[in-house]
Amino acid sequence: IAGITQAPTSQILAAGRRMTLRCTQDMRHNAMYWYRQDLGLGLRLIHYSNTAGTTGKGEVPDGYSVSRANTDDFPLTLASAVPSQTSVYFCASSDGAGGPDTGELFFGEGSRLTVL
Amino acid sequence: GQNIDQPTEMTATEGAIVQINCTYQTSGFNGLFWYQQHAGEAPTFLSYNVLDGLEEKGRFSSFLSRSKGYSYLLLKELQMKDSASYLCAVLDSNYQLIWGAGTKLIIKP
Numbered sequence: 001i002a003g004i005t006q007a008p009t010s011q012i013l014a015a016g017r018r019m020t021l022r023c024t025q026d027m028r029h030n031a032m033y034w035y036r037q038d039l040g041l042g043l044r045l046i047h048y049s050n051t052a053g054t055t056g057k058g059e060v061p062d063g064y065s066v067s068r069a070n071t072d073d074f075p076l077t078l079a080s081a082v083p084s085q086t087s088v089y090f091c092a093s094s095d096g097a098g099g100p101d102t103g104e105l106f107f108g109e110g111s112r113l114t115v116l
Numbered sequence: 117g118q119n120i121d122q123p124t125e126m127t128a129t130e131g132a133i134v135q136i137n138c139t140y141q142t143s144g145f146n147g148l149f150w151y152q153q154h155a156g157e158a159p160t161f162l163s164y165n166v167l168d169g170l171e172e173k174g175r176f177s178s179f180l181s182r183s184k185g186y187s188y189l190l191l192k193e194l195q196m197k198d199s200a201s202y203l204c205a206v207l208d209s210n211y212q213l214i215w216g217a218g219t220k221l222i223i224k225p
Contacts, residue, residue, distance in 0.1 A: 040217055042203070042205075042214075042215030042216050042217045043159075043203070043213075043215040044215070045212070090159070104164070105149075105151075105159075105161065105213075108158060109158050110158055
């Protein structure tokens with residue numbers, strides 16, 4: 001089934017550790033996104049990529065980095081995790097780089113991260 | 117700043133109709149989306165409005181008034197499976213999606 005796969009689905013890690021959340025899509029979408037979702041807040045964009053080889057900062061990029069070496073993969077790295085990064089992380093993709101013609105976002109199932 | 121407002125929680129009865137409102141103040145407007153998110157799951161696309169008026173899709177309809185900065189999602193013939201959070205999001209002038217915090221809809225038998 002085509003879609004977006006995230007890994008791991010859940011992880012507990014100690015503060016200060018490095019962590020990479022993986023995201024792979026098989027829809028050949030140009031644009032990919034990483035969001036975090038916290039209780040009582042809307043989805044907040046961390047980083048995005050309009051096409052392979054390019055990335056951009058979203059609303060809350062500090063403490064996170066991304067890379068887009070190819071169309072399918074968009075990993076998110078926490079270089080040194082802190083408790084405030086405890087959240088549910090969603091990877092998403094769309095078939096355009098923005099604008100009303102891009103239609104919907106397709107989301108992965110999420111990665112629940114707890115930093116102690 | 118940019119802001120999306122929607123009620124935190126609503127309760128409705130199975131078989132009834134419910135309207136979830138969303139008001140927005142954003143720098144520019146390039147469309148408004150509604151997503152459904154069941155607990156512990158990913159958001160899924162419901163609707164997209166860029167012109168004023170009502171878009172109907174089965175039991176779900178979405179309305180937009182750009183002059184009022186207002187939208188609503190109308191759910192008819194409510195079913196227990198409609199219990200979920202409903203997220204409103206606006207595409208601003210920079211084609212960035214601004215998300216509301218979501219409305220948790222509780223359906224009672």
